[in-house]
Amino acid sequence: MKQKHFEVIIIGGSYSGLSAAMSLGRSLRQVLVIDSGLPCNRQTPHSHNFITQDGEKPAVILKKAKLQVDIYKTVQFYNGLVATTVKTDKGFVITTESGNVFTSRKVLFATGVKDLLPEIKGFQECWGISVLHCPYCHGYEVKNEKTAIIANGEMGFEFAKLISNWTKDLRLCTNGKSELTSDQTQILKNYGVLILEEEIFFLDHNEGYVKNIIFKNGEKVEVKAIYTRPPFEQHCRIPETLGCDISEQGLLKVDLMQKTNVPDIFASGDCTTQMRSVAIAVSTGTFAGAVINKELIDEGFR
Template sequence: MEKKHFEVIIVGGSYSGLSAAMSLGRSLRKVLVIDSGLPCNRQTPHSHNFITQDGEKPAVISAKAKLQVDIYKTVQFYNGLAVKALQIDKGFEIETESGDVFTARKVLFATGVKDLFPKIDGFADCWGISVLHCPYCHGYEVKNEKTAIIANGEMGFEYAKLISNWTKDLRLCTNGKSELTLEQTQILKNHGVLILENEIDSLEHNEGYVSNIIFKNEEKISVKAIYAKVPFEQHCSLPEELGCEINEQGYLKVDFMQKTTVPGIFGSGDATTQMRSVALAVSSGSFAGAVINKELIDEDFV
């Protein structure tokens, strides 16, 4: 296996990784971007709340970004999956699924998270299309529509409060016995939120656009949109294998400079924050690239 050395390896070539690559390319750094081509929003029809790109298809944004990054000739791309990582003298070693090995002084993980869907038939098919995670990203497009929230307890209460800004035609599906307090229940009822405790069986939809929620007791309700927060795991286990800490929420722990708990390893994008949006992923990647470049300068300027 031939080893090739770079100053920086970026694992993850979606919005955050590409943004970091541009920042580093413009800093004349020799960079390798390793990407397996599976962004978490790959079935989302349109991206929103990103100035100059509002309403654009996610794949169009990333393709344009890659073309622009490719202008910087010190940046190279590798299509594949990073499967092994080692800390070596003066840097890190990354091995891909194909057996290629690369080394670098610094590594940035912009690898995102993997959503874990509930056992509700049709849920995964609708995810990112009509089953939504973020009203700031998609709420405007379904404003004032008949909307459901799948959540319970404190999360369900706070989520219902939030979504009520975009629609008053709202029902909270607790998918089982409600865990709301009596006070929370009364507040939601006072604001016209219908609370449904039946367990959900499936979602009726047409190519990802939901029409009905079907309950296990065979009752159903019609809806145009559903909001849900689902559990997740890190899309890539390599940061943990290298010793990087994961915080209590399950995100890669980084400081305000996008540095992980392991010197020389950085994190950006959805892997590091619950604020999942293209705009914020781009911002954190750009900043991480600048910080990495400054760290390399400081190390060399002795």
């Protein structure tokens, strides 16, 4: 790649990053998208709750998106990982792991988050297929089925209330001693939620589709779907090294304009919000691109 300087460099080329790139490309901006090609939902068979794309495979949406962005000749792509990003008086110097160096005036992080999955045999294979994080994305497809939630305490209580909208055949697996209050326990029991405190041994599944939860005491529970919200961390730590604030939930803090607290650094998509869906990622990326373009215009009139 001969071009080394860009007006905007987008780190992360999944749904949010590509949406920002399209917004900026249509604004005639010189843009570079740096991406390693490993979106977090690559194992998920279908994407839902995204109008016009409901039920489509995430990989198909992503391929189509990249082809459409590639039409805009001011947008270029680089396949790889960013090693360092340094802020200077003139913008940013970005070095990739392979040693390529690029500069830009603005940077957008659309780098997502990394889920920290529990060490339960079968969990990784089922994650995104039948072990789910969001009923709005996947709940309709497993409505009224035998369903479990792996959670405890306040999160378990609230999650059970939420999922009961999609199925009444529900059990809450606390994976150890319950941390529910006595009132919470009684409320869930009144609504028919079975509370199971045994520790989970493994998930019995067929190519990612769960069949049974096997507990360490040898008991098993038949289920067709499991909901859980594992802890996560930022997929890319570079924003923190640049001084970007991180929320108590571990998300990059942005204002209503998708701006971080560091001038000229923006962020969008899953790394900024607990509402993790393709539709939200696209929305925040598109908006971030428009805001970045407006900021560049305003700077040109100073």
